[in-house]
Amino acid sequence: MTALPEAADKKLGLVIDLDTCVGCHACVVNCKEWNTSNYGNPLSDIDAYGAEPEGTFLNRVHAFEVTPDTGGCAQTIHFPKSCLHCEDAPCVTVCPTGASYKRVEDGIVLVNENDCMGCGLCAWACPYGARELDALAGIMKKCTLCVDRIYNENLPEEDREPACVRTCPAGARHFGDLGDPSSDVSKLVAEREGMDLMPEMGTKPVNKYLPPRQKDTLLADMALTPKSEEPKGFLAWLDKALEAL
Amino acid sequence: MHPAPSVIVFTTLSGLGFGLLAFLGLGLPDVSGMTAFVFFFIGYGLAIAGLLAATFHLxxxxxxxxxxxxWRTSWLSREGVCSVAALLVMAPYAIGRIFCDANWAILGWVGALLCLGxxxxxxxxxxxxxxxPRWNMRWTPALFLTHALAGGALLAGQISAAAILLALLGAVLAISWKQGDQRFEDTGTTLGTATGLDSIGTVRQxxxxHSGKNYLLKEMAFQVGRKHSAKLRAIALALGVIVPVLCLTVLPFSHGLALVAILSHLVGIMAGRWLFFAEAKHVVSLYYQS
Structure with missing residues (x-):
C-alpha cells in the first residue's frame, strides 16, 4: 500500500552544505555511475555524443546567485538537488500501483520498478523535481540514498555511504540519521541552522541544507592603494626614450 | 504543465461519455430499443475511447x-476503480433498456452516481x-463536474437542462480562470523559498x-501558449458555451443544429482543457527560471 508509515524508525538522509559546495558536479557523475550500473534499470542517455544530449539523473547541481538585501557582495551558490526523502512524501500517496513507498525501517523513499507503470504522477506531485521518468525504460527513477551501498557488507566500511557523499571532494555532503538528535548530521544541522526547501509545501523533507555563510562587505579603505612612483635612473631614461620614439 | 494530447483527449472525451451515461442512468431521455442502443453506444464509446487514450502516456x-x-490513498487508482465500476453497473441497465424494454431504475441511479464519481x-x-497551485483548489472538481454534466445534457438532448448547465459551465470556467490566476502567488512559493536563500537576499538563476533538456523541463516547465491565454479563453467560452447555448435557445431546433452545437462544444472544451494544462505552472519550474 502506498500509505506513508506512521513514523519511520530512522530518518536517513543527507545534509548539504551550500557554503562548501564548489559546484564540481562530481556527485552528479558518481551518482550516475553507481546507479546506472547497480540496482534497477540503468539511467539512460539519449543522443549522448550528439548535439543535444540528455539523460536521466538522480542528482543535479544548479547554480544560483544571491544578492544580499542589506548590500554587499553577491554570492554564487552551487546547489545540488536530489530526493529529500520527505516524511510526508506526496509522491508516495499519489502512486496508483503501489510502486512508490517509504520504508518504515529507515525512511528511504523508493520505487519498486516491477510495479511502476510510468504514469508520471509522482513526478508531478514532487515539488523538488526529484523524480525523472527514464525515457528508455519508461519507469520512474529517483535517488535510492544508495540503499545498495549503505547496507552492503561486500564493500569496505568507508564505502558504505551514498555515492555522492563518498565522492564529494569538498566535504559538502553528509549522510546520517536525522531522526537521532545525537548523530553527527543532526548536530551539524543544529549548529549551522539547517533549513528545509519549500517548507510551505508541507512535505517535511528529511534532507537539510546548510545556508551559506554571509560574505564580508567591501569597505572603502580595504582597497589597495597604487604603489607606483615616478621612475628613476635607468627606468627614467627608458621611459623618456620610449616617449621620444 | 505539458499539455499531452493523450491526457486532453482522455479528460474531455471520458468526461463527455460519463456525463451522457449519467443522464441515461437517470432515464433522461427515457429511451428503449434501437434509440437506446445509439445513446449507450455513444456514451460507452466516448468513455472507453477516453480511458484508452489515457493509457497512451504510460x-x-x-x-x-x-x-x-x-484506492485507499491514490486518486488515480480510485478513478480506475470507479470508472470500471461505472461501466460494469451501467452495462446490465443498458441491456435492459435496449433489449428488454425495461427500466431497472436502481441500477441506473447507482450507475449515474458512479459515472459522476x-x-x-x-x-x-x-x-x-x-x-x-492553479489546479489545487475546489473549483477544479466543480469545473470537471459541470463540464461532464453540461456536455452530457447536450449529448442526451436535454435542451433546457443543457442550456442552463452550459451557462453554469461558462460561469465556473470564468471563476476558475480568475481564481487560478492568483493561486501561484497565494502559495508564497518563490525561488527564494525553493532554495532557502531568501533569508540572505534576492535569488536568481x-x-x-545541464545544457540540454530533461524530463522535468519537458513535462513541467511548459511555456509555449501562455501568451495566447486570453484568446484561447475567449475561444473556449465562445465555442464551448455561447454557440451551443444560442443553438439550443435562440434558433429553431433541428438535428443538424444539435450536431453543430455538440461539435462546437467539443472544440471549445478541448481549447479550454489545453489551456488548463498549458497555463498551469509547476513549482519545480522556479528552479529553472532565468
Whole structure:
C-alpha cells in the first residue's frame, strides 16, 4: 500500500552544505555511475555524443546567485538537488500501483520498478523535481540514498555511504540519521541552522541544507592603494626614450 | 504543465461519455430499443475511447492493471476503480433498456452516481497537487463536474437542462480562470523559498544544471501558449458555451443544429482543457527560471 508509515524508525538522509559546495558536479557523475550500473534499470542517455544530449539523473547541481538585501557582495551558490526523502512524501500517496513507498525501517523513499507503470504522477506531485521518468525504460527513477551501498557488507566500511557523499571532494555532503538528535548530521544541522526547501509545501523533507555563510562587505579603505612612483635612473631614461620614439 | 494530447483527449472525451451515461442512468431521455442502443453506444464509446487514450502516456503499460490496487490513498487508482465500476453497473441497465424494454431504475441511479464519481476522481488527480497551485483548489472538481454534466445534457438532448448547465459551465470556467490566476502567488512559493536563500537576499538563476533538456523541463516547465491565454479563453467560452447555448435557445431546433452545437462544444472544451494544462505552472519550474 502506498500509505506513508506512521513514523519511520530512522530518518536517513543527507545534509548539504551550500557554503562548501564548489559546484564540481562530481556527485552528479558518481551518482550516475553507481546507479546506472547497480540496482534497477540503468539511467539512460539519449543522443549522448550528439548535439543535444540528455539523460536521466538522480542528482543535479544548479547554480544560483544571491544578492544580499542589506548590500554587499553577491554570492554564487552551487546547489545540488536530489530526493529529500520527505516524511510526508506526496509522491508516495499519489502512486496508483503501489510502486512508490517509504520504508518504515529507515525512511528511504523508493520505487519498486516491477510495479511502476510510468504514469508520471509522482513526478508531478514532487515539488523538488526529484523524480525523472527514464525515457528508455519508461519507469520512474529517483535517488535510492544508495540503499545498495549503505547496507552492503561486500564493500569496505568507508564505502558504505551514498555515492555522492563518498565522492564529494569538498566535504559538502553528509549522510546520517536525522531522526537521532545525537548523530553527527543532526548536530551539524543544529549548529549551522539547517533549513528545509519549500517548507510551505508541507512535505517535511528529511534532507537539510546548510545556508551559506554571509560574505564580508567591501569597505572603502580595504582597497589597495597604487604603489607606483615616478621612475628613476635607468627606468627614467627608458621611459623618456620610449616617449621620444 | 505539458499539455499531452493523450491526457486532453482522455479528460474531455471520458468526461463527455460519463456525463451522457449519467443522464441515461437517470432515464433522461427515457429511451428503449434501437434509440437506446445509439445513446449507450455513444456514451460507452466516448468513455472507453477516453480511458484508452489515457493509457497512451504510460511509460510501462504492462503494469497498468496494478493501478486498481491503491484506492485507499491514490486518486488515480480510485478513478480506475470507479470508472470500471461505472461501466460494469451501467452495462446490465443498458441491456435492459435496449433489449428488454425495461427500466431497472436502481441500477441506473447507482450507475449515474458512479459515472459522476469517475469524473470527480479524475478531477481530484489534478486538484490534489499542491505543486500545481492553479489546479489545487475546489473549483477544479466543480469545473470537471459541470463540464461532464453540461456536455452530457447536450449529448442526451436535454435542451433546457443543457442550456442552463452550459451557462453554469461558462460561469465556473470564468471563476476558475480568475481564481487560478492568483493561486501561484497565494502559495508564497518563490525561488527564494525553493532554495532557502531568501533569508540572505534576492535569488536568481546563474546557470542551469545541464545544457540540454530533461524530463522535468519537458513535462513541467511548459511555456509555449501562455501568451495566447486570453484568446484561447475567449475561444473556449465562445465555442464551448455561447454557440451551443444560442443553438439550443435562440434558433429553431433541428438535428443538424444539435450536431453543430455538440461539435462546437467539443472544440471549445478541448481549447479550454489545453489551456488548463498549458497555463498551469509547476513549482519545480522556479528552479529553472532565468
Amino acid at each position: 511509460g510501462n503499460k504492462v503494469n497498468a492493471h496494478k493501478a486498481f490496487s491503491q 469517475t469524473v470527480f476522481t479524475t478531477s481530484m488527480i489534478y486538484a490534489q497537487l499542491k505543486t500545481v 546563474l546557470e542551469p544544471p
